[in-house]
Amino acid sequence: MTERSRLPQDIDEEVDRAVQAVRTTAGSRDLPPHVRAAIVAKMQAAARRGDALRFLDWVVARRLRSTVAAAASVLIAVTAVAVIVALLGRGGVAFAQVKAAIQQAQTIQMTVDSTVGQGPNTVRMRLKMRVKAPGWVRMETETGESVVTDARQKMMLTIEPDKRRAMLIDIPQLPDRTDTSPRNILERMRQVLDGSEKRLGGRQIDGRPTQGFAVTKDNCDMEIWAEESTGELVLIRLDFHIPGLPPTHMILRDIVLNADMPDSLFRLAPPEGFTLENHAKNLGTPGEQDLAEGLRDLAGWNGGTFPEQLQPSVDMGRTIEQSLATLEPGLRTAKVHRLTRMVFFAGLRYEQDFHYAGGGVTLGDASRSIAWWKPKGAKTYRVLMGDLTFRELPAGKLPSAGAASRRSELPQPPSGARTDVRLKARDRIGTSIREAARIASVADPTAGKTLTVTVAVRATQTGLARSGLEVTLANTGGHTHEVTGCTPARG
Amino acid sequence: MKQPGDQAEVTVEDWVGIVAGCGDEAWRTAYRLLGDEADASDCLQDAFAAAVVIARRQQVLSWRALLRRLVTTRALDRLRKRIRRRTGHLGQAAEALADPSPGPLQQVQLTEQAAKLREALSHLPSPQAAVFCMRMLDDLSYEQIAEALGISASHVGVLLYRARGALRERFAAGRDRAGKMQVHHD
Numbered sequence: 025m026t027e028r029s030r031l032p033q034d035i036d037e038e039v040d041r042a043v044q045a046v047r048t049t050a051g052s053r054d055l056p057p058h059v060r061a062a063i064v065a066k067m068q069a070a071a072r073r074g075d076a077l078r079f080l081d082w083v084v085a086r087r088l089r090s091t092v093a094a095a096a097s098v099l100i101a102v103t104a105v106a107v108i109v110a111l112l113g114r115g116g117v118a119f120a121q122v123k124a125a126i127q128q129a130q131t132i133q134m135t136v137d138s139t140v141g142q143g144p145n146t147v148r149m150r151l152k153m154r155v156k157a158p159g160w161v162r163m164e165t166e167t168g169e170s171v172v173t174d175a176r177q178k179m180m181l182t183i184e185p186d187k188r189r190a191m192l193i194d195i196p197q198l199p200d201r202t203d204t205s206p207r208n209i210l211e212r213m214r215q216v217l218d219g220s221e222k223r224l225g226g227r228q229i230d231g232r233p234t235q236g237f238a239v240t241k242d243n244c245d246m247e248i249w250a251e252e253s254t255g256e257l258v259l260i261r262l263d264f265h266i267p268g269l270p271p272t273h274m275i276l277r278d279i280v281l282n283a284d285m286p287d288s289l290f291r292l293a294p295p296e297g298f299t300l301e302n303h304a305k306n307l308g309t310p311g312e313q314d315l316a317e318g319l320r321d322l323a324g325w326n327g328g329t330f331p332e333q334l335q336p337s338v339d340m341g342r343t344i345e346q347s348l349a350t351l352e353p354g355l356r357t358a359k360v361h362r363l364t365r366m367v368f369f370a371g372l373r374y375e376q377d378f379h380y381a382g383g384g385v386t387l388g389d390a391s392r393s394i395a396w397w398k399p400k401g402a403k404t405y406r407v408l409m410g411d412l413t414f415r416e417l418p419a420g421k422l423p424s425a426g427a428a429s430r431r432s433e434l435p436q437p438p439s440g441a442r443t444d445v446r447l448k449a450r451d452r453i454g455t456s457i458r459e460a461a462r463i464a465s466v467a468d469p470t471a472g473k474t475l476t477v478t479v480a481v482r483a484t485q486t487g488l489a490r491s492g493l494e495v496t497l498a499n500t501g502g503h504t505h506e507v508t509g510c511t512p513a514r515g
Numbered sequence: 516m517k518q519p520g521d522q523a524e525v526t527v528e529d530w531v532g533i534v535a536g537c538g539d540e541a542w543r544t545a546y547r548l549l550g551d552e553a554d555a556s557d558c559l560q561d562a563f564a565a566a567v568v569i570a571r572r573q574q575v576l577s578w579r580a581l582l583r584r585l586v587t588t589r590a591l592d593r594l595r596k597r598i599r600r601r602t603g604h605l606g607q608a609a610e611a612l613a614d615p616s617p618g619p620l621q622q623v624q625l626t627e628q629a630a631k632l633r634e635a636l637s638h639l640p641s642p643q644a645a646v647f648c649m650r651m652l653d654d655l656s657y658e659q660i661a662e663a664l665g666i667s668a669s670h671v672g673v674l675l676y677r678a679r680g681a682l683r684e685r686f687a688a689g690r691d692r693a694g695k696m697q698v699h700h701d
Contacts, residue, residue, distance in 0.1 A: 031683055031684070031687045032687060032690070035683045035686055035687050035690075036679075036683065038686050039632070039679065039682050039683060039686055041628055042628045042629065042631050042632035042635075042686075043632060043651045043652065045624075045625040045626070045627075045628035045629040045632065046547050046548075046550075046628075046629040046632055046633070046652060047547065047652060048625055048629075049550065049622075049625050049626060049629050050543065050546045050547040050550065053542060053543060053546060054539045054542065055534075055538040055539050055541070055542040055559075056542075056552070056556075059542065059552075059555075059556045059559065060534055060538055062556060062560055063534055063538065063559055063560050063563045064530060064531055064534055066560040066561075066563065066564045067530045067534070067563050067564055067566075067567050068530070069564070070564035070565075070567040070568060
């Protein structure tokens with residue numbers, strides 16, 4: 025007797041009837057609109073949560089970027105406030121009271137929409153940032169993760185509620201200028217006034233008539249929009265290009281001065297019930313050997329060539345994680361710490377004109393420079409070569425940070441007119457760098473012939489590699505031909 | 516709707532399109548298994564949120580297949596938890612009683628039969644239950660089921676055969692219990 029035959033013969037029919045009953049009672053319903061909306065909202069929250077966790081991963085979890093990000097976050101706050109004070113100081117009588125309020129402010133609070141990285145590695149997030157003198161910064165994501173930075177103690181605490189975990193990390197050599205006291209802000213204001221400033225005219229933002237200003241200072245392009253009648257800050261846009269960090273764009277809104285902020289918000293202690301991973305005092309002080317050995321490791325993970333940027337991409341990060349997972353714990357920790365110190369070393373040299381140009385260079389190539397910076401007070405640049413040795417070089421002997429080229433035809437000149445070519449190159453916000461440009465080749469600019477102009481950019485000219493070039497060609501016949509959209513090419 | 520093989524960076528607009536393209540089918544799957552709008556809504560939210568997380572880690576070749584798997588397995592999980600919360604052999608009866616909608620006798624019978632199947636499904640091993648639901652409730656082909664669950668079509672057939680066998684056993688056992696109870700009360 026088979027197994028099936030011992031069962032009642034109509035049992036199959038009963039099962040089928042039950043199946044039909046489920047289908048009948050459920051009907052052919054479509055997704056109700058309110059459920060559809062709830063699903064989309066939940067997906068958005070999950071996506072933001074993913075971004076937030078990726079932010080923390082980026083900031084802390086892999087120990088590859090944390091210290092530089094911490095330094096950047098504090099400097100962002102201080103720089104923004106200093107620029108605000110400087111620009112408002114140039115306004116009318118009504119601004120005097122606002123300026124005084126800022127100078128006396130002990131706290132600053134703002135909402136920050138940030139985009140970090142580019143292409144598939146882009147991370148977008150919304151943060152609430154709170155700054156309190158002297159040197160405290162707290163950033164919170166929409167899903168509850170937090171990063172607290174104490175620039176005085178040079179420590180950072182991250183809090184991940186979903187894992188009920190907190191991590192404490194030391195961030196040595198954070199610049200002293202991270203003091204957010206009003207006295208320090210005034211000092212910063214004097215420095216900011218040296219930056220090139222451009223008025224942007226008027227614009228309605230959130231229904232408020234505003235006036236805008238653009239300023240570039242210390243690897244940061246800024247736009248500040250303040251309400252015309254009151255001088256209140258409405259929106260600040262920041263574009264950061266700090267070596268060692270991916271491109272960072274931020275929009276600051278809801279800026280409030282002197283909001284109530286208890287000191288407890290900035291304590292470097294985890295919430296009750298959270299486990300604390302204490303990594304303080306075990307990172308070590310970054311040195312140039314960390315840069316060299318960190319790059320050696322990166323080249324090893326990148327098939328023998330140095331990566332395009334110090335900041336590992338998401339794909340490279342996965343390769344690194346897989347490789348690290350095969351190491352015994354002590355060695356794994358040592359390598360992660362070294363990579364962290366490497367990024368930190370580079371990132372805090374942004375005021376020393378740090379450049380990294382190792383992308384595509386083979387490990388061991390002694391003829392290629394892969395990184396350089398000018399130590400404070402030095403007359404020459406410290407240069408790291410492809411074979412990981414160090415040299416001292418004057419600025420004139422540094423390699424080009426890149427070259428931009430564009431092929432273009434000149435317009436028809438008047439008949440018989442002699443044409444000369446003048447070249448002007450400007451960076452994105454209009455600063456003339458003509459003196460730094462060198463025309464590598466100019467063909468006969470007769471009408472109908474193609475003119476090739478190669479602009480070699482000297483390494484000490486900041487801004488160009490990130491912004492591209494606007495190349496203007498003009499001939500003496502009065503015709504001009506603008507060539508825009510140049511981007512640095514590998515050279 | 517986001518195309519198969521697209522990179523993991525999915526925008527909000529993509530998600531709206533994915534919900535528009537897959538939402539109705541997913542809703543019917545969840546509702547058939549759970550028989551309750553609130554439960555089905557929660558199930559779908561969890562499933563689509565899980566899809567977001569998965570999409571960040573890996574390339575999704577077929578959103579429809581992924582969501583079929585996520586919705587079915589999550590609905591079955593919810594069903595099991597719900598039935599476990601209600602005790603023993605009363606689980607099935609409690610499932611039937613859980614439907615608050617009174618109606619004509621035929622509706623009541625349908626509801627009881629549906630509850631019986633749900634209760635039986637909750638006791639099946641997950642792969643068998645998922646295959647049975649996709650085949651018998653959602654009318655998916657063997658190939659579609661194989662794609663959703665990441666198994667071969669022949670394995671789908673094996674799981675389906677075992678699922679039907681297990682359901683027959685449970686239904687038969689249910690009849691035996693009903694018979695004994697009736698004898699006891701006579």
